[in-house]
Amino acid sequence: MNDISTRPAAEAPPVEGAIVRLSEASLGDVGTIVDVRAESSPDNHGVNLEELQRRLLEFGFVEGARIEVIHEGAIRRDPIAVRLDDMRVALRRRDAEDVYILLDGAKT
Amino acid sequence: MSETLTSARVALVGNPNSGKTALFNALTGSRQKVANYAGVTVERKEGMITSAAGRNLYVLDLPGTYSLRARSPDEAVTRDAVLGRLEGETPPDVVICVADATNLRLVLRLAMELKQVGRPMVLALNMYDIAQRQGLRIDLEGLSREIGAPIVTTVATRKRGIEDLVAQVDALAAAGQLVGENTWREPNAAEIRQAHAEAQRLVRTYVRPPEHPDTWTGKIDKVLLHPVGGLAILLGLLFVMFQAVFTWATPAMDGIEAIFGALGQFVGAYVSNDLLRSLISDGIIAGVGSVLVFLPQILVLFFFIILLEDLGYMARAAFLMDRIMGGAGLHGRAFIPLLSSFACAIPGIMSTRVIDSKEDRLTTILVAPLMTCSARIPVYTLIIGAFIPNERVWGFASLQGLVMFGLYASGILSALAISFVIRRVFWRGTVEPFLMELPTYKMPEPKSVLRNLWIRAKIFLNRAGRIILPMMILIWVLSTFPYPPEGATQPAIDYSFAGMIGHAIQPLLAPIGFNWQMSIALVPGMAAREVAVAALGTVYAIGDAENNVGALGTALANHWSLATGLSFLAWYVFAPQCAPTLGVVKRETNSWRWPVIMFVYMVALAYTASFIVYHTAVALGGG
Ligand SMILES: Nc1nc2c(ncn2[C@@H]2O[C@H](COP(=O)(O)OP(=O)(O)O)[C@@H](O)[C@H]2O)c(=O)[nH]1
Numbered sequence: 001m002n003d004i005s006t007r008p009a010a011e012a013p014p015v016e017g018a019i020v021r022l023s024e025a026s027l028g029d030v031g032t033i034v035d036v037r038a039e040s041s042p043d044n045h046g047v048n049l050e051e052l053q054r055r056l057l058e059f060g061f062v063e064g065a066r067i068e069v070i071h072e073g074a075i076r077r078d079p080i081a082v083r084l085d086d087m088r089v090a091l092r093r094r095d096a097e098d099v100y101i102l103l104d105g106a107k108t
Numbered sequence: 109m110s111e112t113l114t115s116a117r118v119a120l121v122g123n124p125n126s127g128k129t130a131l132f133n134a135l136t137g138s139r140q141k142v143a144n145y146a147g148v149t150v151e152r153k154e155g156m157i158t159s160a161a162g163r164n165l166y167v168l169d170l171p172g173t174y175s176l177r178a179r180s181p182d183e184a185v186t187r188d189a190v191l192g193r194l195e196g197e198t199p200p201d202v203v204i205c206v207a208d209a210t211n212l213r214l215v216l217r218l219a220m221e222l223k224q225v226g227r228p229m230v231l232a233l234n235m236y237d238i239a240q241r242q243g244l245r246i247d248l249e250g251l252s253r254e255i256g257a258p259i260v261t262t263v264a265t266r267k268r269g270i271e272d273l274v275a276q277v278d279a280l281a282a283a284g285q286l287v288g289e290n291t292w293r294e295p296n297a298a299e300i301r302q303a304h305a306e307a308q309r310l311v312r313t314y315v316r317p318p319e320h321p322d323t324w325t326g327k328i329d330k331v332l333l334h335p336v337g338g339l340a341i342l343l344g345l346l347f348v349m350f351q352a353v354f355t356w357a358t359p360a361m362d363g364i365e366a367i368f369g370a371l372g373q374f375v376g377a378y379v380s381n382d383l384l385r386s387l388i389s390d391g392i393i394a395g396v397g398s399v400l401v402f403l404p405q406i407l408v409l410f411f412f413i414i415l416l417e418d419l420g421y422m423a424r425a426a427f428l429m430d431r432i433m434g435g436a437g438l439h440g441r442a443f444i445p446l447l448s449s450f451a452c453a454i455p456g457i458m459s460t461r462v463i464d465s466k467e468d469r470l471t472t473i474l475v476a477p478l479m480t481c482s483a484r485i486p487v488y489t490l491i492i493g494a495f496i497p498n499e500r501v502w503g504f505a506s507l508q509g510l511v512m513f514g515l516y517a518s519g520i521l522s523a524l525a526i527s528f529v530i531r532r533v534f535w536r537g538t539v540e541p542f543l544m545e546l547p548t549y550k551m552p553e554p555k556s557v558l559r560n561l562w563i564r565a566k567i568f569l570n571r572a573g574r575i576i577l578p579m580m581i582l583i584w585v586l587s588t589f590p591y592p593p594e595g596a597t598q599p600a601i602d603y604s605f606a607g608m609i610g611h612a613i614q615p616l617l618a619p620i621g622f623n624w625q626m627s628i629a630l631v632p633g634m635a636a637r638e639v640a641v642a643a644l645g646t647v648y649a650i651g652d653a654e655n656n657v658g659a660l661g662t663a664l665a666n667h668w669s670l671a672t673g674l675s676f677l678a679w680y681v682f683a684p685q686c687a688p689t690l691g692v693v694k695r696e697t698n699s700w701r702w703p704v705i706m707f708v709y710m711v712a713l714a715y716t717a718s719f720i721v722y723h724t725a726v727a728l729g730g731g
């Protein structure tokens with residue numbers, strides 16, 4: 001198995017603040033998706049939140065997926081490109097608010 | 109069912125970039141037809157192939173999708189075609205689910221949805237060459253057993269595995285009626301999660317990860333997606349593209365013009381009836397020629413677009429431009445269509461198909477004609493040459509060049525402003541989420557690039573023939589009838605319907621400084637923007653005006669004030685002086701509503717701009 005699709009070791013409990021929204025992640029952040037919700041900024045997406053959530057899930061933003069932020073746009077670091085398991089996906093930060101990531105480095 | 113014995117319908121379904129179109133081409137070769145689905149602007153590509161058993165297989169290339177839950181008009185076509193809900197379409201007898209063998213997880217979820225539809229399915233593991241090169245191992249038997257469908261490995265670009273695929277499809281078609289019950293319905297979030305977990309399990313069980321995974325894509329992206337460097341490269345690329353559109357296409361365009369000119373004269377010499385001669389050489393031949401002359405530019409432009417698309421760069425360009433375009437309410441993908449519109453709005457509008465959401469697509473279509481197309485250049489050159497002194501300013505810049513630049517800039521800025529307004533006022537809050545896969549880079553296959561180019565050319569010629577030509581003939585009729593009376597002193601066009609229209613609208617155009625000659629020239633000028641030059645030549649009785657720009661310029665400088673000249677320029681920045689564009693908008697949006705809206709807003713904009721320019725210039729002493 002290549003390392004990007006394995007789950008993090010379960011033994012080490014995450015420290016406080018180790019979970020970030022994908023919309024706030026920075027370049028180089030690596031981690032595992034722990035939650036994909038349908039709750040933030042309902043008017044912001046042009047589609048309703050459940051629809052946005054389903055689209056994210058369909059692209060592979062699912063709990064347990066490995067994710068790494070690999071590129072950022074020039075203006076306000078938006079949009080971002082992520083490596084999601086073994087594919088690359090581009091998305092806007094505002095559509096990524098409901099994707100929660102447990103960062104690898106934060107486990108101590 | 110005896111019918112399934114002699115023929116079967118086959119649909120290609122799969123994720124974007126999995127190689128559906130390449131597979132479609134490999135299957136059907138040149139026996140394919142491109143049309144539109146009834147009522148929508150989505151392209152319908154069908155081809156025919158005869159199997160070894162003698163069965164005719166009608167293959168349909170469907171738009172790429174990640175789910176049968178459609179999110180765009182294109183994806184809705186895929187869903188409805190698969191479910192057999194599309195009006196005038198027979199549901200497919202066999203579905204080929206096309207998968208990129210190196211990226212299976214998402215397509216396996218789609219395959220599970222397709223299984224629910226209950227139609228016989230074959231899974232084509234395409235790009236198997238890449239999978240093998242990477243040392244990716246797939247347990248085909250195990251996977252086939254689990255998903256309950258035969259698996260065929262293919263390399264579409266090399267035509268490998270095609271016979272095997274046809275044989276499998278044929279076998280399923282021969283089994284005929286085995287169509288099961290359709291249990292598909294839109295999955296909810298929990299079901300998508302569950303399906304994903306299942307796909308994940310299949311991948312873990314049956315696919316051994318690559319020994320040599322692709323590392324090129326990451327390395328190339330480090331450069332091409334660099335926030336600053338990437339944008340610089342994109343701009344450089346655009347510059348090259350733009351140059352090529354003008355320099356490569358020019359010889360061919362001159363050739364086409366010369367051929368049609370000669371053809372018109374040749375035919376003219378053999379037809380003695382004046383009216384018939386005028387219809388054939390001025391109406392039909394000149395009309396066809398004035399459309400065909402854009403073919404070289406369209407081909408050069410599409411050559412670049414297809415090349416970049418096949419490379420996998422297009423998604424990167426959309427990524428880089430998304431925020432910049434987004435400021436004006438445009439989608440990152442609108443960037444290529446708008447760029448194309450600098451050559452001609454027609455291919456630009458045709459290429460808006462790459463934009464998923466309807467609102468984003470319509471906004472792009474509406475502002476595309478504001479980009480300075482190449483047909484405006486002859487008009488700009490004429491007026492600038494006649495009214496703007498050939499001087500240097502600030503020691504180095506040519507004043508004429510600066511005015512030209514200003515005209516281009518006005519077009520771009522107004523397009524951004526208009527799309528901003530459309531977004532804020534008409535489609536508030538309907539900005540679709542931007543979620544896009546960045547495919548791995550691939551070397552384009554020269555043959556498939558050429559084939560796609562040929563298909564584009566055919567589509568353009570087909571549309572040109574069906575929409576543009578009739579408009580050209582209508583404009584010829586307006587400019588020819590009725591005939592001038594005996595002993596007429598004015599040019600013949602003055603007495604025609606075009607002349608009447610020109611005289612009728614002249615009072616409306618007087619406030620922006622247009623005289624009746626200009627008003628008349630606007631009518632035939634609807635055929636295409638550069639026709640206005642010839643039309644002005646006609647009304648000012650200067651023969652062969654297009655090749656005699658100097659004489660026409662002098663005449664204009666004598667008859668028009670500076671304010672009028674500038675007002676005319678402003679008019680040409682904004683006015684919808686191009687019936688073919690309106691025709692293509694009708695075709696692409698499938699309704700007269702959008703061309704009408706486009707016409708009205710552009711006329712309003714042009715009138716306002718000309719009014720301001722004219723009165724400012726008069727106030728400054730240019731009257
Ligand atoms: N190496 C390789 N490249 C392929 C294969 N099939 C398609 N391609 C390339 O993959 C890209 C996307 O193919 P296309 O047919 O446009 O995908 P579609 O979006 O599913 O229609 C193009 O650059 C093709 O040349 C294949 O079997 N092997």
Ligand SMILES: [Mg+2]
Nearest residue numbers: 128129130172
């Ligand atoms: Mg395709």
